[in-house]
Amino acid sequence: MTWPASPAWLLELEATFGQMLRTPLSRSTLTLRAETNAYPEALLAQAKPSRGVDPAERLAVYNRQYWFRLFTLLQGAFPLTAQLVGFWRFNELASDFLVARPPRSWDIDRVGDGFADFLSTALPEADLELAPPRSSLPRAALLEAVRIDTAYRDVFGAPAVTPFTPALDDAARLLSGTLRLSPAVALLTESWPLCELRRRVVGHALDESLRLGSRLEAPRSWLLGRDGLKLGLAALEPREAQLIELLTRHTVGTALTHLEADCSEAERQRLPEQVQTWLARSVRLGIWVGLEVES
Amino acid sequence: MRSAHYRELFESWPALDYLEIISENFLGHAAPPRHHLDRVKERYPLVLHGVGLNILGPEPPDPSYLDRVAWLADYVNAPFVSDHLCWTGAHGHSHHDLLPTPYVPELVELVAERAAYVQRHLGRPFGLENLSSYVEFEQSTLSEWEFYAGVVERAGCHFMLDVNNIYVSSQNHGFSPAEYLEAIDFSRVLQVHIAGHAREPNGTIVDTHDQPVSDAVWQLYRSAMGRAPRPTLLEWDDRIPPLTEVLAELAKAKEYAT
Numbered sequence: 001m002t003w004p005a006s007p008a009w010l011l012e013l014e015a016t017f018g019q020m021l022r023t024p025l026s027r028s029t030l031t032l033r034a035e036t037n038a039y040p041e042a043l044l045a046q047a048k049p050s051r052g053v054d055p056a057e058r059l060a061v062y063n064r065q066y067w068f069r070l071f072t073l074l075q076g077a078f079p080l081t082a083q084l085v086g087f088w089r090f091n092e093l094a095s096d097f098l099v100a101r102p103p104r105s106w107d108i109d110r111v112g113d114g115f116a117d118f119l120s121t122a123l124p125e126a127d128l129e130l131a132p133p134r135s136s137l138p139r140a141a142l143l144e145a146v147r148i149d150t151a152y153r154d155v156f157g158a159p160a161v162t163p164f165t166p167a168l169d170d171a172a173r174l175l176s177g178t179l180r181l182s183p184a185v186a187l188l189t190e191s192w193p194l195c196e197l198r199r200r201v202v203g204h205a206l207d208e209s210l211r212l213g214s215r216l217e218a219p220r221s222w223l224l225g226r227d228g229l230k231l232g233l234a235a236l237e238p239r240e241a242q243l244i245e246l247l248t249r250h251t252v253g254t255a256l257t258h259l260e261a262d263c264s265e266a267e268r269q270r271l272p273e274q275v276q277t278w279l280a281r282s283v284r285l286g287i288w289v290g291l292e293v294e295s
Numbered sequence: 296m297r298s299a300h301y302r303e304l305f306e307s308w309p310a311l312d313y314l315e316i317i318s319e320n321f322l323g324h325a326a327p328p329r330h331h332l333d334r335v336k337e338r339y340p341l342v343l344h345g346v347g348l349n350i351l352g353p354e355p356p357d358p359s360y361l362d363r364v365a366w367l368a369d370y371v372n373a374p375f376v377s378d379h380l381c382w383t384g385a386h387g388h389s390h391h392d393l394l395p396t397p398y399v400p401e402l403v404e405l406v407a408e409r410a411a412y413v414q415r416h417l418g419r420p421f422g423l424e425n426l427s428s429y430v431e432f433e434q435s436t437l438s439e440w441e442f443y444a445g446v447v448e449r450a451g452c453h454f455m456l457d458v459n460n461i462y463v464s465s466q467n468h469g470f471s472p473a474e475y476l477e478a479i480d481f482s483r484v485l486q487v488h489i490a491g492h493a494r495e496p497n498g499t500i501v502d503t504h505d506q507p508v509s510d511a512v513w514q515l516y517r518s519a520m521g522r523a524p525r526p527t528l529l530e531w532d533d534r535i536p537p538l539t540e541v542l543a544e545l546a547k548a549k550e551y552a553t
Contacts, residue, residue, distance in 0.1 A: 003355035004408050007401060011353050013432075014385035014394075021390050046397075048431045050468050053497050058430040058467075060501055063391055103389045106360060107319060107348035111391075159324035184326070229327050 014042040020059055021066040022102055024095050032067065032091070034060035057225060070098055070111060078149040080198040083210050084137060088253040089130050096122060112153065116146045133208055141192050141212055148194050151186035155226050158183035163286030170291055175253035177293040184226040185287040187244055190232075191219050195233055225285060239267065240278045244287070296341075296497030297531070301331055303538035311339055315486075315528050318345040318376070322363040333369070341371040342486065342528075344455070345378035347389075350409050350423070351396050352382040365417050375485050377422035377455035378413075380406065380443060392460055393426050397434035398442035407449035414452050422485040423447060427463040427492070427502030439464060440478035454479060456525070457488035458516045459508065463500045472515050481523035489516055489548065490530040505533035508545050513551050520552040527552065 006014075018178035020039045025032040047055030074094045075082040082090040097118045103111045120143050127136040161182050166174070188195065193213050201207060221241030223234040236244070237258065246255035256275065263271055282288065296304075296314045314335060321328050335341065345364060348356060351356075368376050379391040396402060414421035425443050437445070447454055456479060465472040491506035508516075508529070531547045 003412055004405050006351075006353045006405065010351075010396065010402070011385070011435075013396070014353060014382060017394060018385050018388050018390060021392070022388070046432050046434060048433055050431060051466075051498065053499055055430065057497055058499065061429040061495070061501060062392060062394065065501075066390060069391060103384075103391060104350070104387060106357070106384070106389055107323065108391050109323070156327060157323070157325040160326035160329070226326070230329060 013043070014048065016040040017062075019043075021063055022099070023063055024099060025064065025067050029093065032064075034063045036060050036063075040235055043116075067095070067098075070094065070103070074112055074115070075107060075154050077109075077114065078146055079196060079202050080149050081142065081145045083201040083207060084145055084197075084212060085128065085130055085142065086134055086208070087206055089128070089134075093119065109157065112150075116143065116150045119143060119146055137212060138215075141194070144190055144192065145198075147193050148188055148190065148198060151188055151224055152198070152231060155184055155186050155224050155231060158226065160184075161289045164283070164288040164290050166283060166291070173293045174291070175256075176251055177291040179252050179288045180290040180292060181244075181245050181248050182225075182287055182289045185285075186224045187236075187241060187248075188222040188224050189219050189241065190222070191216055223285065223287065225287060237278075239263070239271075239274065240281075243275065243278055244282060296335060297535055298331070299535040300538045300541070305334060305536070307541055308338055309538070313340040313342060313526065315342050315344050316371070318343045318364050318378075319347045321367055322360070329527065336371045341373055343368055343373045343376040344424075344444075344528075345376065346391075346393070347383060348378035348413065349383040350378065350380065350413070351402070352404055353385050353387065356413075361413065361416050366419070368417060368419060372421060373419065375420040375453070376417050377420055377424055377453075377485065380423040380446060381426050385406060395426055395428040395430060395432075397432035397437055398437040399434060400445075403437070403442060403445040403449060406446045410450035410452045412444060412448065420453050420485060422453040423450075424455040424457050424488065425460050425464075427460040427467075427500075428461055429455075429467055429501070431468050437472065438475075438478075439468075440475040444478045444480065448480070454484045455486050455488070456484050457490070458510045458519055459488065459490040459492060459530075460502060462512045462515050463492050463502050466500045471517065476515070476519055476522065479519075479522075481519075481525070484523065484525045487516070487519060487525045487527045488530055489513075491528060503533060504530045508547070513547065516548070516549045524552055 020043055023035055023038050026035045039059060044055055047059055049055055050058065071091045071094055075087060075090060097115055100118060101114055123139055125139065127138055128142055129136050159222055161184055163182065192215055201210060221236040221238065223236055225232060242257050243255065246258050250258065260268060260271060296316050321332050323531050343364065347360065364376060379393050381395060383393060384390050410421065410423060423446065461472045461475050465475065489512060490502065490504045491499050491508055493503040493506065494500050527548045529541065531541050531550065
């Protein structure tokens, strides 16, 4: 038994219907309105008027549903970003993203994949102008916010994993091995107090008075992890964060060499003891899932 | 089963005959959904309802998708699996909506063969749900119920009959919901869905699942249950009220079914 092919006329109908669905909603009247005059003529000719409602209006139900479903989904997946820019501006960013990268997977949770990368390339190199009562938002803060939202989404959706617990004989191969970071963990760096803002806004209605706050004197790093079903943040010292980031890209030995090279003489004095502490803490927090050694 | 109700569900474990899960919510490898599923499947029988099969789409389903649905059905020991008589994407795009086609004999044959394929792949009864639709096509030569009943009969699969959807489409397109019910062979109905809908300013009724079941749908449900009582599922997917309110609405089904 096989999967029979669709007739050509159905393929054509579904192509024009899809084109209609993806027609962006107009923002010109400060509401999101279906642009029915942009629908494909071939589709309009096939849709029947019904009960006094013309075909374009009926098709517009699907057009609006397509966009509002995806806007709502992305607002939920990127709550910090949506709150910072407001839903009106967020929907505009989401619309640009979805036009460029329309959903391709049956898994609706994949719709937001690539949103952070899209914004980092699509947004002009300028502050983001926002609708009143908001003013503007630094581009870097927006990109940081969307990366933090992405990390929360990815960590929450990660599979169950068994944390790596080093055995005695791992000690001999530790320096030449590469630690594998758990998918249920993310390293976050912020230049504004975004993690705290996110904690305040998640699950709440849009807060028009929400403000970004002042830029931090120095970037701050956090470890985002999942413990059971709960997500939690652990504050990291700057060199500790750097070590973890290096460990995700290098063998332990190479990571330590890079870290030492970046340290001042005073820091180097304390580094051996601190590295021991940081590594022990990372294992205790369960952020690694394995040690890979090239044979 | 909606995540908005997890807390109340896990605190009170209300007496329910069964729960329905959206298959796609549990096909991935994420740990939290699996954790919740494991808790629930110990307490209630579960049936699977999909939204991603795309049985009228141009491309065959990803084999890994069907394999995962079959795995999930085994995992929760689902007595049956259902999805929709519609298309949800085409030409590489996924629209995440339940979309209509013209109703013509050529497609009856096509979908019936596909539905039979799915049922065989899943190794358990497979039900197709009728749509709420907002547009009809000039090309149609069959009524919706002729199309639906024809597919189920030829495929040897089953009806997953949504009474609210019959009502919504009947109001949008001007047909008799009673005539629709007449065409259904109730011995092949696996399950009945009921839900709330909303009316747009231009009169179009939209299947929103965001409010109580309307009186008109309850009356149609009574008529359906008069033909043969079937397991009933209340869908409430948006503006979800507390579980107690949903259960109170569901309790009405028992009154209308008798």
